[in-house]
Amino acid sequence: MVRTSVERVWSVSDDKNPDQIQYAQLHWDEDGQPLSSVFGDVYFSRANGLEETRHVFLQHNQLAQRWQALPETTQFTIAETGFGSGLNFLAAWELWLATAPTSAQLHFVSVEKFPLTKDDLVRSLALWPQLQSLSQQLIDSYPCMIGEGFHRLSFMDGRIKLTLIINDAARGFLQLLTTTDPLYSAYSPKVDAWFLDGFAPSKNPQMWSEDLFSCIHQLSKAGTTAATFSAAAIVKKGLKFAGFTLEKVAGFGRKREMLKASMADNNCDYFYPQPAYKSSSPFPSPWSINANPNIHAKKQAIIIGAGLAGCTSARALAERGWKIILLERNSAIASEASGNPQGVLYAKLSHKEEAQAEFNLASMQFAQAFYSSRWENIGEKSGVLQLAHCTSEQLLQTQLREKFSSANELVQFVSAPQASEIAGTPLDFDAIHFPNAGWINPTKLCVQLVQHPLIQVITATNALDIERDDGNWYINNNPALRAPVVIIANARDAQHFKQIRHLPIKSIRGQITYLPATTASKKIKTVICSEGYIAPAKDGIHCTGATFNLKEESAELRIEDHQTNLENLHEPLKDLVDEWENQDKNLLGGRVAFRCTLPDYLPAVGPVADEISMLNNFAPLRKNARAFIQDTGKYLPGLYLNIGHGSRGLAYTPLCAEILAAHINNEPFPIANELVNALNPARFLIRDLIKNKR
Ligand SMILES: Cc1cc2nc3c(=O)[nH]c(=O)nc-3n(C[C@H](O)[C@H](O)[C@H](O)COP(=O)(O)OP(=O)(O)OC[C@H]3O[C@@H](n4cnc5c(N)ncnc54)[C@H](O)[C@@H]3O)c2cc1C
Numbered sequence: 001m002v003r004t005s006v007e008r009v010w011s012v013s014d015d016k017n018p019d020q021i022q023y024a025q026l027h028w029d030e031d032g033q034p035l036s037s038v039f040g041d042v043y044f045s046r047a048n049g050l051e052e053t054r055h056v057f058l059q060h061n062q063l064a065q066r067w068q069a070l071p072e073t074t075q076f077t078i079a080e081t082g083f084g085s086g087l088n089f090l091a092a093w094e095l096w097l098a099t100a101p102t103s104a105q106l107h108f109v110s111v112e113k114f115p116l117t118k119d120d121l122v123r124s125l126a127l128w129p130q131l132q133s134l135s136q137q138l139i140d141s142y143p144c145m146i147g148e149g150f151h152r153l154s155f156m157d158g159r160i161k162l163t164l165i166i167n168d169a170a171r172g173f174l175q176l177l178t179t180t181d182p183l184y185s186a187y188s189p190k191v192d193a194w195f196l197d198g199f200a201p202s203k204n205p206q207m208w209s210e211d212l213f214s215c216i217h218q219l220s221k222a223g224t225t226a227a228t229f230s231a232a233a234i235v236k237k238g239l240k241f242a243g244f245t246l247e248k249v250a251g252f253g254r255k256r257e258m259l260k261a262s263m264a265d266n267n268c269d270y271f272y273p274q275p276a277y278k279s280s281s282p283f284p285s286p287w288s289i290n291a292n293p294n295i296h297a298k299k300q301a302i303i304i305g306a307g308l309a310g311c312t313s314a315r316a317l318a319e320r321g322w323k324i325i326l327l328e329r330n331s332a333i334a335s336e337a338s339g340n341p342q343g344v345l346y347a348k349l350s351h352k353e354e355a356q357a358e359f360n361l362a363s364m365q366f367a368q369a370f371y372s373s374r375w376e377n378i379g380e381k382s383g384v385l386q387l388a389h390c391t392s393e394q395l396l397q398t399q400l401r402e403k404f405s406s407a408n409e410l411v412q413f414v415s416a417p418q419a420s421e422i423a424g425t426p427l428d429f430d431a432i433h434f435p436n437a438g439w440i441n442p443t444k445l446c447v448q449l450v451q452h453p454l455i456q457v458i459t460a461t462n463a464l465d466i467e468r469d470d471g472n473w474y475i476n477n478n479p480a481l482r483a484p485v486v487i488i489a490n491a492r493d494a495q496h497f498k499q500i501r502h503l504p505i506k507s508i509r510g511q512i513t514y515l516p517a518t519t520a521s522k523k524i525k526t527v528i529c530s531e532g533y534i535a536p537a538k539d540g541i542h543c544t545g546a547t548f549n550l551k552e553e554s555a556e557l558r559i560e561d562h563q564t565n566l567e568n569l570h571e572p573l574k575d576l577v578d579e580w581e582n583q584d585k586n587l588l589g590g591r592v593a594f595r596c597t598l599p600d601y602l603p604a605v606g607p608v609a610d611e612i613s614m615l616n617n618f619a620p621l622r623k624n625a626r627a628f629i630q631d632t633g634k635y636l637p638g639l640y641l642n643i644g645h646g647s648r649g650l651a652y653t654p655l656c657a658e659i660l661a662a663h664i665n666n667e668p669f670p671i672a673n674e675l676v677n678a679l680n681p682a683r684f685l686i687r688d689l690i691k692n693k694r
């Protein structure tokens with residue numbers, strides 16, 4: 001029965017334990033080479049690991065030849081089982097620099113169940129001084145691991161992208177698929193070359209499972225190649241099962257043989273010749289699949305709105321060779337919500353397993369890496385303290401302890417005296433400390449991001465209307481403003497475009513207050529958050545805020561809102577605040593702007609649904625929330641959205657730009673597919689159907 005295979009694929013998530021991470025247990029031989037104490041196997045050939053990698057994985061996937069022949073701005077995806085010390089990744093990176101066009105991009109996706117600790121990584125990579133300049137970049141960016149999950153690292157202005165997935169190989173690759181339903185594997189991103197590493201099948205048969213080979217099949221296409229050091233029967237059988245043609249060739253050093261493989265044609269019916277469309281499918285209806293053909297050969301896009309969302313999106317696409325027109329209605333970019341002089345880089349951590357928590361963690365980790373080389377020009381990596389100033393915050397911080405206890409580079413749990421020491425001012429509360437966060441001037445950041453030869457900024461231009469004709473979208477019916485791809489990134493004003501009028505966009509007024517630094521407040525060294533926040537003084541002024549007012553449109557500064565901002569600081573910083581309280585509030589400066597948010601507090605990032613067709617197609621959901629509708633989602637070709645960053649634009653927008661670029665460019669996503677779907681703007685239409693509201 002056709003669906004039997006489906007159920008097997010489905011079963012790989014059964015032993016999920018996402019919070020537990022088991023680091024590799026190593027010992028070192030007399031030559032200083034790492035060995036696994038658990039599997040009793042080597043990480044690479046004792047004779048010469050680097051030469052082995054070059055022989056097995058680089059040469060037998062014909063990478064040098066293939067990369068020399070790559071057209072400009074294209075991409076190439078390698079997927080690997082077992083990241084280990086990253087040696088294969090570094091060797092591929094080195095070869096890429098020597099052979100691929102400078103405008104092309106290498107995606108290296110690797111799934112690792114037992115990651116090395118940073119210390120072990122450093123020790124292993126010290127064996128390869130010839131790779132030092134690359135390995136140091138990997139070491140500097142090696143992520144802080146918090147349970148299972150995706151980590152996207154970007155090197156050399158995005159020329160090299162590493163997606164490190166901490167999970168079992170089969171489960172990790174399953175999360176790359178566009179849906180877990182194999183009937184739709186044609187829509188999943190495709191790998192160009194597989195590095196099937198991993199401990200020998202005799203020592204680690206669990207990894208070389210049928211589930212893994214099923215994922216390999218679904219992620220491959222005609223022309224995909226694979227190479228592996230092993231010629232064991234289980235590997236041969238698996239690769240054949242996945243649709244590859246095999247060839248035995250000489251192994252490295254004393255190894256007699258290894259396998260190279262290629263796929264002539266991936267007929268997606270290979271496993272599932274007779275799709276069995278049943279209403280009782282174990283999978284949700286594939287509403288999230290955007291089945292529009294790839295219409296983006298021209299790589300030209302217009303982005304509406306030059307705040308954090310628009311500028312990060314422009315940069316992400318320009319680094320992929322896209323020519324961008326960035327439209328802004330004001331005379332200067334980043335002058336609305338993204339125009340505050342000091343914004344705080346923070347995210348809401350949670351111990352829960354839900355989309356909100358996962359997205360906040362992923363975006364904070366990505367943002368810290370994104371800003372790591374930029375701090376000097378955009379703000380200050382001052383650290384951020386979140387005080388346990390009330391019962392609910394105390395409870396939350398207690399709950400966070402277990403999950404984040406060894407995530408010191410991300411978050412530290414500090415006592416009140418430690419918090420006072422970090423802040424440079426007395427504090428009565430325990431706190432969590434984000435040592436690698438701080439405050440950012442979003443305008444400076446945006447100005448820096450758009451400095452790219454492929455980005456043209458056009459200010460003082462209000463996009464009033466978007467229409468599609470002849471494969472292009474036209475802004476304001478202006479032939480000079482046309483492109484096959486348009487990205488709507490104009491926050492709450494997006495609701496004026498008829499194509500997305502169905503989205504439940506909310507606008508929230510916020511006011512910040514500028515406080516003149518006093519002798520005592522100048523000592524504040526870090527951002528302090530409680531009910532409100534205060535940043536260290538910059539040019540004699542602290543930014544503090546911010547108020548929240550739903551459905552209020554006034555852009556006037558209000559004395560009572562200054563008062564609210566001061567009150568919110570009162571509890572942790574009473575003595576400091578008393579001094580400001582006594583000043584004439586009419587003299588206080590500040591700024592008003594509007595946040596854009598959605599009811600589930602997640603941004604909307606991805607293709608824009610074709611409202612009418614989507615409602616028609618998925619109408620059976622009104623009667624049966626679990627109805628299986630075999631047709632894919634209906635989306636407007638080339639129209640995308642990136643809005644809804646609420647109060648966390650600084651944390652959210654860098655990752656969202658990367659997600660958007662993956663949608664547009666058909667790349668592997670930097671986050672698990674389930675989370676991609678949780679951000680899909682069409683989710684509101686589907687929810688409305690299920691609740692019978694539409
Ligand atoms: C008071 C306040 C304090 C905040 N503090 C923080 C903080 O500390 N940390 C944090 O991370 N976040 C903070 N935020 C949230 C953060 O500012 C936002 O999440 C972020 O700026 C959103 O960026 P955006 O690009 O989506 O929107 P915006 O910055 O509003 O950008 C949208 C752009 O689109 C332009 N536009 C609109 N319509 C059109 C059109 N039709 N044609 C052309 N252009 C158009 C607008 O002029 C604007 O420049 C704060 C927000 C407020 C209001």
Ligand SMILES: C[S@@+](CC[C@H](N)C(=O)[O-])C[C@H]1O[C@@H](n2cnc3c(N)ncnc32)[C@H](O)[C@@H]1O
Pocket residue numbers: 024042043044081082083084085086087088089111112113114115167168169170197198199204206207
């Ligand atoms: C031979 S080492 C890989 C060496 C690595 N490619 C390198 O360049 O250093 C095998 C790796 O597979 C990992 N591994 C073992 N079982 C796994 C599984 N079920 N899923 C994913 N990775 C696994 C091990 O932790 C180890 O890092």
